[in-house]
Amino acid sequence: MDRILGIKADFLTSTHKCKIERIAAGNNLAVRYFTDEADLDAAIDQCEILYGYIPPAKLPRATSLRWLACASSGVEQYTASFLYPHPGVILTNSAGAYGITISEHIIMTMLMLMRRMPEYTAIAASHQWKSLGRIRSIYGSVITVIGTGDIGTAFAQRAKAMGAAHIRGVHRTNKPLPRCFDESYAVEDLDFALAGADAVVICLPETKETENLISRERLELLKRSSVLINVGRGSCLDQDALMELLNTGKIAGAALDVTTPEPLPADHPLWKTKNLILTPHISGNMTLDITCDLGVGMFCDNLTRYCRNQPMKQVVERSIGY
């Protein structure tokens, strides 16, 4: 019986499939595409490799599994060891595929907040033609980026090119960062990195260390004119404190693409919070051609490495969570 590579992913083009199948064919792997959960259920126990979006609850039945390749960047739902039939399963994510799309989301929402676009949208809805006065710009701003991986770096490069005055990168350790960052802060020095910032961008994974990292006390360090954008995970942030600060005008605005919980219930107070741009976890996803191309490219590279017993990339250290 052939070894099986099972794929559950709705974003693959025929070019992507062709690329994957060519590598599989050269390595005695049969490719099976699962279009729904019943398909997946019927064959999950035969798959040596699973790629795409696999519901975590199905993993205990994947008794032949040796490698789970997630199409997402955040894999907090896949780190618990009880999910896996045996401890040797390799877990990889697709960190590196999302920098372009998410950095464009951050640039867009930051400018919308700085240029008062939610207010302009509201007055346009009532057909009013008037200027609201002073605005702010990325040009000349001090920006703090918390999480300096692919996404944080892609954003910092763009903000720098737009004339940001000073970009502070906050990382677990104070390692040297790419040139687009002006300064590197260790996470213990986060308070200093927040003080005086015009904009704060959070691109953190969900881990034990990041939970409530942006606490009420830290949010209160921000200046009144600052804006905050979260594209990481909702759990990083004290959401109740943020709502209070926004509703009382203690910070100028925020954009959340991630919340607690998700999906956000229709009666949740976040929907009615002032100066908040709320998007339904769409800053990443496989909705941009380049994201899909990069994700599939990374998977194919890893597939070759796996078949050749070479060291793999994007391997998640489950105890850390990314």
Place this chain on the structure above:
Amino acid sequence: MDRILGIKADFLTSTHKCKIERIAAGNNLAVRYFTDEADLDAAIDQCEILYGYIPPAKLPRATSLRWLACASSGVEQYTASFLYPHPGVILTNSAGAYGITISEHIIMTMLMLMRRMPEYTAIAASHQWKSLGRIRSIYGSVITVIGTGDIGTAFAQRAKAMGAAHIRGVHRTNKPLPRCFDESYAVEDLDFALAGADAVVICLPETKETENLISRERLELLKRSSVLINVGRGSCLDQDALMELLNTGKIAGAALDVTTPEPLPADHPLWKTKNLILTPHISGNMTLDITCDLGVGMFCDNLTRYCRNQPMKQVVERSIGY
């Protein structure tokens, strides 16, 4: 009697005033600030120089005028010779002050259109949490910039840094353009510059040559997935044709910061046009600190040149219109 520099501008800080007054004092110029039109009326005939926002209808009474320094970039209201008491009046604009603020507006609205933000705003208003699917990006796009002055160039630099695949600059002549443009087109070749573009940006002044330059026929050259942004003047564009193309889905979206007429009447059909982001001529203006600083800096430089009888900058050639 002192020679008088009259200023009508609500955006000046005390630092700006100090800077202007220092130069004036060294050149036997008295500075007068006009806070309302009555102030201006009472002294306009004594002013040798006028700076700021001067209503064109008042100019015929400015019998001592030698230099009119407009704080705006577009000066189409100031080019008619009958406005001036004598033909020797120098007209300057503030082209060069607006590149940063308007390019940030263009980047913002382009991303909003490409990432379907108006639709996401609408579903957020009804508290719905769902993905709308495919989006597009500046990364990898072919972008046509019509008008390659300060604003068009500032935008092209930013789009290039964000990974735009190819930027076409359209100019009156096909002169060599800054490095951020991949290709230079003369305006006669505009049709070729529009074909296949993912995004079209119009940053043209209002002149005889630019009127209806983006005609119905030219709008029909655009592909269905393309987006169009106008930050120049409403007269450049066949607005009725644009509304039709948007309402019938023949182009993907547009953002207009300038319209015909302005202000736009509350019952104008533009307000209800599909996939259109409408802003009330606020992409520029003196609403950003850096714009004010640059504008005042340019005026002060020119003031020194004027007093020393040196060649001035930003001089408008009235027959061309910019």
